[in-house]
Amino acid sequence: MQPRKYEGIIKKYREFLPEIDDEFIISINEGNTPLIKSRNVYKIINPDIEIYFKYEGLNPTGSFKDRGMTMAVSKAVADGSKAIICASTGNTSAAAAAYAARAGIKSFVLIPEGKIAMGKLSQALMHGSVVMQIQGNFDDALIIAKEISEEFEVTLVNSVNPYRIEGQKTASFEIADELGKAPDYHILPVGNAGNITAYWNGYKEYKQAGKIQNLPKMLGFQAAGAAPIVLNHIVKEPHTIATAIRIGNPASWQKAVKAKEESGGLIEAVTDEDLLSAYALLARTEGIFCEPASAITLAGLIQLNKRGFFKKGDVCVLTLTGHGLKDPQNAIKVSSEPIVVPCDKKSVLKTMELI
């Protein structure tokens, strides 16, 4: 029987998730995010295809990480853990901090110094995490977090924790439930590569359960300066404006390659310039504000479309992984400055070009 009220992804998709007793579930009603059909931008790109945005920025902490975190923290609580740790480019730390706060346990987060969007930093601090800015990058921080979790009683909640992937796959279920099928293409940003792995697992499990008959091709995109999977080697000093995906040695590397190969998809790189223009284009044509890393999906779709990749009637779902308000500084950078106007009606009308 369906629960009467919506109470998060674990209760909604219990039959597909690891077992957990109600008393241990730590949820902030994550999931159930909107699948928004493109009204304008598809016409500019290719009027013959359908584009949908899975707006994961509307999760409780503003990113898709909440789906994995509800599962990982609930399991940690069920196992009696009193503390969690993660390395993060920002969104994982925000989710870990929030779910730990709700669970009443401690959280420790390691973030790369100076390379995290302000919104995310404020979340980790606000929820009472012990926030450590490491003088290194995400990959360095993940090694330290992993070692500490192996040596001390602190649960690692990065996506190497299998429960994270389990929770995140529920986004595929929601999309399939809504469309009544899998899309032809599913487009995602790739950083640590957990999410593309999770989505592919989700679609496969749904097909096996007879909920859908088809599977999508998985299309993943990395920032050109942080594209280890595309280059097929570790990137020692990854760089991109999209700090969320500034990762040079993804934990789920092989699983992402498997998702690409099994589905007949691809993983490509996109320049910062192209991802920033897609970021602004989306906000200005659809009214949807996502963070730079999320906009790589639209930039990737545009890149493929220019090569004549899509055919008439193709259905593409793009996961917009995080909310635009996470990173106001980049939003302001790609926009025009506010106009300073003297405090009188005439000046305002002049600026409006009405007189």
Ligand code: AN7
């Ligand atoms: C907005 O928060 O790795 O390929 O530590 O924040 O599953 O890693 C974030 C990743 C895409 C990439 N979009 O997903 C972290 C972290 C946004 C993100 C990704 C991230 P994965």
